[in-house]
Amino acid sequence: MNKIIELKNVTKRFGGITALNSASLHVNKGEVVGLIGDNGAGKSTLIKTLVGVYSPDDGDIYIRGEKVVNWSSLKARISGIETVFQDRALCPQQSIVWNIFMGKELTYPFGFIREKEQIREANRLIREIGFTSKLIDAESPVGNLSGGERQGVAIARAIYNKAELIILDEPTTALSLNETQKVFDFVNNVKKTERSVLFIGHNIFHVFDISDRFVILDRGEVVHQLNKDEVSSPEKLIKIMKDTVSKH
Amino acid sequence: MIIENTYMKKFLHNNGRALGSMGYFILLMLVFLIGAPEVWLRPNLHQSVFVMMPTLLFMVIPLVFLVASGEIDLSFASTYALASYVFVLLIKAGLDPFLCFIVGVLTGGLVGAVVGAIIVFGRLSSLVASLGVLFLIRGFLFVSTNSRSITIMEVDTHWMYPLLVGKLYGFPVQVIWAAIFLIFCYYLFNKHVFGIHIQHVGDNYVSASQMGINVNAVKIKAFMFVGIGAAIAGIFTTLITYTFFPTQGFGYLLLALAAVFIGGTPYWGGLGTIIGALFGVGVIAYMEIGVIAVGMSGTWRQFFNGLIILLALLGHRLHGDRVR
Numbered sequence: 001m002n003k004i005i006e007l008k009n010v011t012k013r014f015g016g017i018t019a020l021n022s023a024s025l026h027v028n029k030g031e032v033v034g035l036i037g038d039n040g041a042g043k044s045t046l047i048k049t050l051v052g053v054y055s056p057d058d059g060d061i062y063i064r065g066e067k068v069v070n071w072s073s074l075k076a077r078i079s080g081i082e083t084v085f086q087d088r089a090l091c092p093q094q095s096i097v098w099n100i101f102m103g104k105e106l107t108y109p110f111g112f113i114r115e116k117e118q119i120r121e122a123n124r125l126i127r128e129i130g131f132t133s134k135l136i137d138a139e140s141p142v143g144n145l146s147g148g149e150r151q152g153v154a155i156a157r158a159i160y161n162k163a164e165l166i167i168l169d170e171p172t173t174a175l176s177l178n179e180t181q182k183v184f185d186f187v188n189n190v191k192k193t194e195r196s197v198l199f200i201g202h203n204i205f206h207v208f209d210i211s212d213r214f215v216i217l218d219r220g221e222v223v224h225q226l227n228k229d230e231v232s233s234p235e236k237l238i239k240i241m242k243d244t245v246s247k248h
Numbered sequence: 249m250i251i252e253n254t255y256m257k258k259f260l261h262n263n264g265r266a267l268g269s270m271g272y273f274i275l276l277m278l279v280f281l282i283g284a285p286e287v288w289l290r291p292n293l294h295q296s297v298f299v300m301m302p303t304l305l306f307m308v309i310p311l312v313f314l315v316a317s318g319e320i321d322l323s324f325a326s327t328y329a330l331a332s333y334v335f336v337l338l339i340k341a342g343l344d345p346f347l348c349f350i351v352g353v354l355t356g357g358l359v360g361a362v363v364g365a366i367i368v369f370g371r372l373s374s375l376v377a378s379l380g381v382l383f384l385i386r387g388f389l390f391v392s393t394n395s396r397s398i399t400i401m402e403v404d405t406h407w408m409y410p411l412l413v414g415k416l417y418g419f420p421v422q423v424i425w426a427a428i429f430l431i432f433c434y435y436l437f438n439k440h441v442f443g444i445h446i447q448h449v450g451d452n453y454v455s456a457s458q459m460g461i462n463v464n465a466v467k468i469k470a471f472m473f474v475g476i477g478a479a480i481a482g483i484f485t486t487l488i489t490y491t492f493f494p495t496q497g498f499g500y501l502l503l504a505l506a507a508v509f510i511g512g513t514p515y516w517g518g519l520g521t522i523i524g525a526l527f528g529v530g531v532i533a534y535m536e537i538g539v540i541a542v543g544m545s546g547t548w549r550q551f552f553n554g555l556i557i558l559l560a561l562l563g564h565r566l567h568g569d570r571v572r
Contacts, residue, residue, distance in 0.1 A: 053458055074460030089458040091451035092571045093518040102448055103459035111441040141261060143571025 002029040003065065004165050004196055005050065005081065010059030012049055012220075019045040021220040022059065027165055032187060032197040034211030036204060036241065042220040043200050044086060047169050050198075051076040051083045077104060082163035086170045086200075088154040092143035097122035099142050100157045125156040130182055148179035155186060166190055167198045172206050184210055204241070208234040218245045264567045265512030266524040272510065272560055273527040276534060283542035293541060295420070297533045299488065302426035303481045304529045307504045308511070309433045310477035312525045313443065314470045315508055318450035318517030319374040321471060323363050324478040324504070326385035328497030331356040331479030332486040333389055336398045345406045353479045359385070360475025364468035382501070389494040397493035400486070413487045422484055429480075434522045446470055451518030506553065507532045510560040516570050531556060 006026035012019050019042050027033050037043050048054045050061070052072040061068050063079050076083075083089075090099050100122045106114040122138035129152045136145070142153060151171065158166050168187070172180045187197050187210050201207045207214070214237065216224040224244040231237050260267075281288050307324060314321055335352035339345055363381050367374045403409050414421045437443035448456040449466045457463045478497070486492050511528025513520040535556065539549045 051458075072460070073458055074462075077460050083458070085455075085458055087454070089452075089455035091448050091455055091518065093451045094447060098444060098448070102456065103445075103461045105441050105444065107441060112435070113439050113441065113444065115439060139262075141571065 003027070003062070004029055006062040006065075007046075007050060008060045008062065010046075010049055010056045010061070012045055012054055013057050019220050020049065020056070023217070023220065023222050024059075025050075025215055025222060027196050027198050029164070029196060030191065030194045031212045032191055032199060032210055034207035034214045035198060035200045035217060036202065036207055036214060036237075037217035038245070039202065040219075041217040043202075043217055044169060045220075046217065047083065047167055047198070047200060051081060051167060074103070077161065080162075080164040081167065082158035082161050082165075083167040084151070084154045084158050084169065084171055086173065088150050090142050090150055090153060093141060095139045095141055096126060096136075096145075096153055096156075097138040099153055100125060100138075100160060102157070104161060121160065122156070125160055126152065129156045129159075129186075148175050148182075151175060151179065151183070155183070159186075159190075163195065165196045165198065167200070169200045170202070171199070172201060172203060180206070204238050205234045208237055216241055216244055218248050221248070223248050263521075263523075265514075265519070265564060266521040266527070268563055268567065269510060269512045269521075269524040269527040269531070269560070272556065272563065273530045273534075276531055276538070276556070280534065280538045280542055287541045293537065296537060298420050298423050300533045300536065301529055302420070302422040303485050304500065304504060304507060304533060305426045305430060305526070306477045306481035306484065307474075307500060308507045308525050308529050309430065309522060310470075310473040311504060311508045312511070312513050312520045312522060313433075313437065313446055314474050315513050315515065316437075316443075316450045316517060316520030317446040317467055317470045318453065319367065319467055319470065320505075320515075321360075321363065321374060321378045321474050322501060322505075323359070323378040323381035323385065324474050325497045325501035326382045326389070327356050327359045327475050328478040328482035328485075328500065329389055329492075329494065330359060330385050330482075331475075332482040332492045332496055333393070333398075333494075335483050335486060336400050336492040339400050339403060340398065345403050346408045349408065349412075349483055352483045353476055356475040356477070356479025356482075357472045358475070360472035361468055363475070364471025367471070368464045368467050386494075386498070393494045395494055397491050399491050401490050403487060403490070409487065413484060422488075425484075430522065430526060437520065437522050442469070447518055447520065449517075450520075503532050503536075503553075506557050510557060512560075512564055512567075514564070514570070518570075531560075 003026045008024050009022040010020055011022055023046055025046065035043055035046070045054065049056050052075055055071065061071050068075065091102065097118050101118050106118050108114060119138045126138065131149065131152060142150060145153065171183050175183065187199065190197055199207060199211055211228065213225065213227050215222055224240065231240060287293060311321070311324070331352045334355045335348050338348035338351055363378055366372065367377050410421070412421065412425065445456070445461050445466045448461060449463050453463045482497055485496065507528035508525060509515065510531050511521060512524035535553055536549065539552055540546050
């Protein structure tokens with residue numbers, strides 16, 4: 001299998017607390033991996049370590065089979081990994097277009113912004129993602145948008161960069177049914193284009209529907225991994241999860 | 249109709265704060281014009297404003313960048329004098345004045361970088377830490393100059409002098425430099441990665457960092473820019489008056505900060521306006537002479553400065569609170 005990213009025995013400590021304990025995880029090309037676990041299991045820490053927000057205290061990270069050093073958010077993005085963070089990582093006082101291109105602006109030489117091109121692309125993206133209101137365009141401030149629309153901006157940013165791996169951290173939290181369905185459609189579309197998704201959630205029903213493989217995290221350790229064909233329903237998955245966690 | 253409506257809304261959203269400060273400026277001019285029309289129409293009154301405005305602009309515009317990045321700096325008022333001090337010392341040592349100018353400006357950048365690094369890596373409050381640096385540098389200047397001023401009449405004959413602070417058909421050349429600086433900074437703030445990253449960092453530094461922006465580097469660069477602006481202002485003033493004195497720049501500390509906020513840049517970061525800052529500087533510069541021009545005693549000046557700061561802040565409230 002073609003591994004896009006792999007974490008090997010990664011440990012992360014905050015003061016005396018071990019948030020990740022020798023955790024290993026990989027994502028193959030074209031697959032959707034569901035990362036599940038209870039609150040405080042270390043899901044967000046694992047993701048933030050994976051994308052370079054936190055640097056691991058121990059263990060290695062491999063991108064397409066090659067070990068990386070001094071891993072950072074910028075390097076992750078350059079390597080084709082985009083993340084839709086749980087808090088959406090937006091700047092609410094700024095326009096949609098500035099948020100979509102945040103950190104990866106389209107520029108002329110000497111760093112001046114290709115403003116018209118950015119606005120055109122942002123307008124196309126937000127229509128693609130399903131913004132229908134005529135009152136919203138690329139130059140509207142993000143602070144005026146609803147939770148679902150803000151999620152849309154964060155997703156638009158991830159798809160613009162044609163990432164090979166898109167990480168969605170609790171993307172359906174606080175979304176309406178309709179908005180949740182849009183997120184699912186998005187994941188399925190990404191999958192069709194042979195790109196990968198790492199989907200983090202604690203709603204097992206959501207994760208079950210769209211994932212090819214499940215990774216169960218508990219108290220900072222990866223305690224179980226199984227493919228979708230090994231489990232027939234979300235209820236079974238919940239049972240497996242409970243059993244592995246109680247044994248752990 | 250809807251499109252027009254949103255266009256207007258967008259225009260107001262993007263320029264509301266700048267328009268607001270332009271409003272205060274026009275209002276102030278009207279008050280003075282009605283109060284003392286005969287004085288107000290005399291060109292030499294405006295000329296004295298043109299001497300003060302460039303100096304203030306060199307300090308205030310970089311401060312807009314810094315405040316938009318979510319930080320503040322008070323030490324610039326001392327950096328102003330330190331850069332002038334380095335400048336005059338090198339002149340006295342017999343170096344070419346243009347080289348002295350460059351080294352003086354670089355000194356400002358260096359002080360800014362050090363202040364920024366202390367604040368960013370030491371995780372200190374920029375208000376308190378830069379207050380410390382303000383006194384530290386000023387103290388150093390008093391000790392090392394023995395509180396004496398230094399005159400540099402010799403720069404008068406150098407080619408740089410008329411180029412930087414000379415008169416062009418009776419018009420002060422530094423106004424042109426300030427105008428170029430203003431236009432450059434407008435593009436730097438609104439259309440360049442530097443300004444845009446500053447606004448991202450000031451708005452939400454966690455998001456900016458998650459998106460791969462080096463937050464610490466952005467902040468340190470903003471502090472450096474303030475140092476460079478203060479150094480230019482200081483050296484220009486020293487050239488105009490042919491004199492360095494150790495208390496130089498201290499009087500600008502609060503006026504420059506007032507101009508930033510009257511200009512419509514909010515204190516909370518993530519937003520800023522260069523055009524607004526121009527009008528903020530206009531308000532401050534005209535207030536300094538306008539009070540006397542309308543026939544009031546100079547002792548009223550601070551009172552009116554205070555009044556206009558409060559009125560301006562109340563006015564800018566109309567643009568709403570911080571959006572989260």
